[in-house]
Amino acid sequence: MILLTILAFQSSLFGQEKQHHLIQFSGLIVSSDTSFPVPNAHIRIKNTRWGTISNAEGFFSIVVRENDTLSVSCVGFRNKLIVIPPGINQPSLTMVIPMYADTITFAETVVYPWPSKDKFRQAFLEIQPEATLEDLAKKNLNPATLMALSAGLPKDGPEQQHIALNNMAKSAGYLGGQTNYAIFPGSNIPVPLSLLNPFAWAELIKAIREGKFKSKD
Template sequence: MRYSLTIILLLFAAMAFGQEQPKSGKLVQFSGIITDTDSNTVVPYVTITNLSNKGQKYAANYQGYFSFIVNPGDTVVFSAVGFVSKTFVLPNEIAEHHYTAMIKIKPEVVYLKAITIYPWATIEEFNKQFLTMKVADDDAALAKRNLSPKSIQGMSLTLSRDAHEISNSNYRYNFDRMMNVNMRQTNPLLNPFAWGKLMQQIFSGDKKSDNE
């Protein structure tokens, strides 16, 4: 009975050693780049956890590149702030001593409840503002205020001309220029009668000042 128990224990030990031997016997350089699934842009500084190696942690660089040593069949978790964690299991059989993979992680979308911000800190302040609030005028009062002479005068000074008003002004200007094309405007400096009248006014002004 004692020999049988010893043989069984040896068989279990051999089976356990046979299962762990492939993983511990071969090391693989696991490398790759981490990108976003939506935009295909690199995700920098992603935390990488090897669950099969006692939770050993690594980090990708600012370009999303990572490279570390693993065993075939290891389970690796990629996690980053704002992204859904992704679990990646390496193949149990890797021919080479290096393995490359493109890891894509999905952005995590969090829907927040809508928040309404009020300008009153307390209910008492709201009640005070509500009681002193000025009620807006109705449509008739607004129309009467907008059609008042003061309002119309202010709008006429501030509003720019429309196309119809500009067209009428150009038409009147062209019409006046066409009607006065043959009229010659005289220069008052070359008019002898105007000079005579001016001299008369000067002499009259001097006599008036002498009489005073």
Template sequence: MKRLIFILLTIITASSAFAQQNSDDLVQFSGVVLSADSSTVIPYATITNVSNKNQVNLSNYKGYFSFVAHERDTLRFTSIGYSSTVVIIPSNVKDHSYTLQVKLNGKSINLPVVHVFPWATTDEFKKDFMTMKIADDDLEIARKNLSGKSIASLGRTLPRDSKEIQNAWSQGETQNLMNQHSYTNPLFNPFAWGAFIKEITAGNKSRGVSDN
């Protein structure tokens, strides 16, 4: 009986010492996860405690994390698009608090080359190629813009500038002056000739002169 009691006391003492030892090496591990290339935060990075049965923690949307770990624990930081980084908490941490900036390097993934062909058969390709509309080059665009049809269309739609308005006004004033002071030769007027012949006939009759 005494031996059994001694064994139980030994186990309790060892457990208390082990528990005291484990509580002494607890560390509040805090920090932020950043990109090594641009120093921007990496949100929701996965933090796996390899030394503690792969316990998983996450950083928040600002890349910040804080959780309890032990001294000498190995932690693996991973995130999609970045290479993983391993951090080991040192021993004898002051005030049981350890803060760290964890930087992850971007990971480049080379994908295999993929050739995309939108045509199922060669005949479909030939048909689309023959009916394809090719965009005009600079020379063809200039030729179309300077064609008579294009210029006439612009003349009907575009408003006249000040020079064109001044020229039209000057031409109108000149035409008005010419009409006011012009002299028309009656010899070139058939109506004047008719009135002249009528006057001669009326004068002969008044004088009793016969047409014969």
């Protein structure tokens, strides 16, 4: 009884070992027309989650079992099925796999961007030649363009200091440094106030006496 059990166990192990015989399957995928390698081809064992991708030289390697079916696919080529033959007594298998181009023919289509010859003639005459790099550089370095761009930029520390010093210099220039001026919102330029200027009042009184404000009628 013990002998029969041992024989049955060994037979079971032998069957499992034969069933799970693994083979290192390597291949080179090439184009059937040019014999050039086909990179980035997908090799997948059907009904499983296992697969691989061919490298830049079209080479790949994957572990398979006997009777496995491999699906080889690549953009621009027809899909191909490869069956691992049974009875392989060696641990590895090498194969060159030619792939056939999958040519798709479309119906001829003529595209006209203009509805008529007159429209084409008008569009052709209105074509503006592309600007050269020198023209683009001159346009970008235009003083008016640079001033418009700089007006929207925030002032840094040195610029703020420069503006403050200019305002102080302008205020010191009115009537020997008198502070009879005002700075209105939105402007950094001081404007003199003639209401507090005695010389302005003297000029006004003189003009009234001379009759400069009398109506000519």
